[in-house]
Amino acid sequence: MYVVTGATGNVGREIVNLLAEACEKTTAVSRDPEASFPPGVDVATPADLPLGDAEAIVISLRAVGGSLEALLSQAAGEGVRRAVLLSAITVEYGGGYARFAEEFKAAESAVRASGLDWTFLRCSDFAANSLAWAPQISAMGAVRGAYGEAATSPIHEKDIAEVAVHALLDPPPSNRAFALTGPESLSQLDRARILGVPFIEVSPNQVRDAMLAQGLPEDVPDRMLGYLAACLKEPGPSTTTVQELLGRSRTFAEWAEDHAGSFTPNAA
Incomplete structure (x- = not known):
């Protein structure tokens, strides 16, 4: 059995779907016991998490938060063999506010100390972060954003999920x-162009206020804006790892096509 925390998130849901398609016994961990998953997928809440039959666990730090060490202790005690941690590329390459990279470094250290075999997936800027633009694109056909020239190499959540499932079912050396x-470095201007809308430069504070008004957690604007500010000075890294592991890497244009419905009028 494979246990996936953060199972309703962009990456977690894709991991659950892929495991279900592969007919692997899967437990999706969600705070919402009524969350919908493919047939055959078991659902557990963080407070009632069965790990006794689990081969491996996928850990989303945002989902487990301060309970990471307790979760790792439970996993080791119940015979789980491996952990796949969704980490951040800033651990390796820097960028953004140091406190966020330090959170992931601490999480990696905790997994290393747990005694479980581990795989760390240090992910770059999620292409799905562009979904924060959806309400304004739907409302006015444009993006109002900060740091338009900041360049990152956004990754499709499906690629992260496929690498995670590869690490679960056909694991690399421990x-x-x-x-x-x-696969490509894109500025915010480039991303807006691919979505087919103009990019209107506004102040970071205006962007932060707009994101909070959407109901996003307070740390999200700081994570995104802090990283973009760093990438304005030096573009974020690009690696060929996804291509090497999967044989291809999805572009932002492919991501935009997959999510086109989110950016149409009245879609917000």
């Missing part, structure tokens, strides 16, 4: 970290 990015 205890390895992989830096995962999309």
Whole structure:
């Protein structure tokens, strides 16, 4: 059995779907016991998490938060063999506010100390971060954003999920970290152009206020804006790891096509 925390998130849901398609016994961990998953997938809440039959666990730090060490202790005590941690590329390459990279470094250290075999997926800027633009694109056909020239290599959540499932079902040698990015470096202006809308430069504070008004957690604007500010000075890294592991790497244009419905009028 494979246990996936953060199972309703962009990456977690894709991991659950792929495991279900492969007919692998899967437990999706969600705070919402009524969350919908493919047939055959078991659902557990963080407070009632069965690990006794689990071969491996996928850990989303945002989902487990301060309970990471307790979860790792439970996993080791119940015979789980491996952990796949969704980490951040800033651990390896820097960028953004140091406190966020330090959170992931601490999480990696905790997994290393757990006694489990581990794989760290150090992910770059999610292409799905562009979904934060959806309400304004739907409302006015444009993006109002900060740091338009900042360049990153956004990664499709499906690529992260496929690498994670590869690490679960056909694991590489134990205890390895992989830096995962999309295949091309794109500025915010480039991303808006691919979505077919103009980019209107506004102040970071205006962007932060707009994101908070959407109901996003307070740390999200700081994570995104802090990283973009760093990438304005030096573009974020690009690696070929996804291509090497999967034989191809999805572009931002492919991601935009997959999510086109989110950016149409009245879609917000």
